[in-house]
Amino acid sequence: MNATQWSEFQKDPVAYLGTRTVRIPDDKVGNKKESAAGKLVVESEEMATLQYAARHNVRDLYLRDLGDGGLDVAFQAPPAPTGFFSFLQSTPVSKKVSAYFLPWSTGKAYHLTLHATSGVEFFATAPLNGCCLYVNGLERKPLVAHANYDSPRLTVAFDASKTVEEQFAATAVHQMKVYTKFYGKLEGVMSSFLPGWKKAEPTSQFGPAQYLHVSSQARVFGFNRGGDWTLYYNLERVTREGGRVTARTGITTELWPHFQGIEV
Numbered sequence: 001m002n003a004t005q006w007s008e009f010q011k012d013p014v015a016y017l018g019t020r021t022v023r024i025p026d027d028k029v030g031n032k033k034e035s036a037a038g039k040l041v042v043e044s045e046e047m048a049t050l051q052y053a054a055r056h057n058v059r060d061l062y063l064r065d066l067g068d069g070g071l072d073v074a075f076q077a078p079p080a081p082t083g084f085f086s087f088l089q090s091t092p093v094s095k096k097v098s099a100y101f102l103p104w105s106t107g108k109a110y111h112l113t114l115h116a117t118s119g120v121e122f123f124a125t126a127p128l129n130g131c132c133l134y135v136n137g138l139e140r141k142p143l144v145a146h147a148n149y150d151s152p153r154l155t156v157a158f159d160a161s162k163t164v165e166e167q168f169a170a171t172a173v174h175q176m177k178v179y180t181k182f183y184g185k186l187e188g189v190m191s192s193f194l195p196g197w198k199k200a201e202p203t204s205q206f207g208p209a210q211y212l213h214v215s216s217q218a219r220v221f222g223f224n225r226g227g228d229w230t231l232y233y234n235l236e237r238v239t240r241e242g243g244r245v246t247a248r249t250g251i252t253t254e255l256w257p258h259f260q261g262i263e264v
Contacts, residue, residue, distance in 0.1 A: 001065040001095040009063075009071070010121070010223050013232050014252050021070040021250035022234040024219045026126045030103035030110070031056040040109065040189045042182060045151065051195055052102065052112040058120055059101050062094040070250060073124060073221070097122045104131060104146045109186075111145035113137075113196055116227035123222040123229065130175075132183040132207035133220055134190060135256040136197050139228035142256070143196045149182050172212075179208040204256045211235055214262055220255060231256040 001009070009016045034053035039046055064072045077094055099122035102112045111134075114123055125133065125146050134145040156171040183205065191199050211218040215235035222231035233255045239247040253260040 001063045001071075002093055003095070005065050006063070006095045006097070009065075010225070013221075013223075014254070017071065017234065017250060017252045019249045019251070020068070021236045021248070022073065022219045022221065022252070023070060024073045024124050024127055024221065025075055027075075027101065027103040028105050028126070030101065031059075036195065038193075038195070040186065040193060042185050042189055045182075047107065047109055047147065047149070047186065049109045049111065049194065050105075052110060054100060054113055054115055057101055057112060058098055058117075060096050061099045061101070061122060061124065062096055064094045099124055101125070102144055102146050104148055106148055107150040109145050109147035109190075109194075111143060111194065111196070113141060113143050114222075114224070114229050116140045116224065116229075118227075121224050123224070123231065125220050128206075128211065128218040128220065129216060130179065130208055130212075132179070132186070132205060133255075134187060134203060134205055135231060136191075136203040137201045139230070139257055142229055143194075143198075144231075145190065145194065147183070147186060149179060149186075151178070151182075153178050176208060176212065183207045202257065204259050206233065206255055206259070210261060214251065222256075229256075230254065235262065 030052060033056045036051040038049040038051065040049055062074045062077045064078065066072055098120050100112060100114055100120055102125040103110055104126045131146060131148045136143045154175050156174050159167060162170065187203065187205055191197050214237055219234045220231060222229055232252055234250060234252045237249045237251060238245055251262055253262060
């Protein structure tokens with residue numbers, strides 16, 4: 001990704017990506033220096049929390065535009081070509097940007113406040129696959145929380161009378177009900193007990209009900225434009241015919257502050 005491509009991506013990621021997908025790396029650790037642990041209680045269940053110190057979670061991310069292959073985000077610059085024919089190859093062009101990165105962890109909620117720091121232009125969090133992202137506050141200093149609900153309540157007992165497809169469908173319906181109920185209640189608890197949450201300011205909840213009907217995974221990223229943050233999400237819609245994948249289509253739209261949903 002060269003400087004011109006980065007400028008276009010930053011200005012209008014929806015138009016820039018079109019039908020392409022974004023790949024964001026996974027991270028379950030991050031820099032925990034000066035982080036503050038906590039706990040949220042939702043009825044009889046507990047969820048551990050970790051408030052990350054923003055200044056310690058600014059890291060370099062490397063963005064590569066792979067054409068029809070989409071946009072690749074990585075923690076390290078791509079290696080230079082090696083081997084006998086390396087002189088015929090060129091190092092993939094990557095754009096290094098300073099970014100806030102929010103990790104995740106099984107059964108926990110990690111949160112981070114995005115500041116209007118001029119040198120930090122980008123935000124990304126680990127991919128969502130059953131997780132829920134909450135954004136609270138105003139564009140200049142939003143709080144972002146990445147929560148993962150992991151419970152035996154998500155499990156569906158095997159039913160020998162059902163086909164594999166029927167069992168899968170029944171599991172998906174059950175899990176969606178459990179996710180929706182828990183994440184809805186979690187927001188209420190967060191608004192009362194999560195450090196930095198402001199009840200008087202708007203909140204967006206982006207959970208499985210907003211993306212699993214289209215894609216098995218959601219990638220979330222955002223930009224700091226003159227001190228105001230805007231977050232987007234990218235999904236991959238898979239088209240199948242006769243059990244065979246015939247097309248993969250990327251969809252990008254705004255998540256916050258003006259959420260835009262996607263129909264099936």
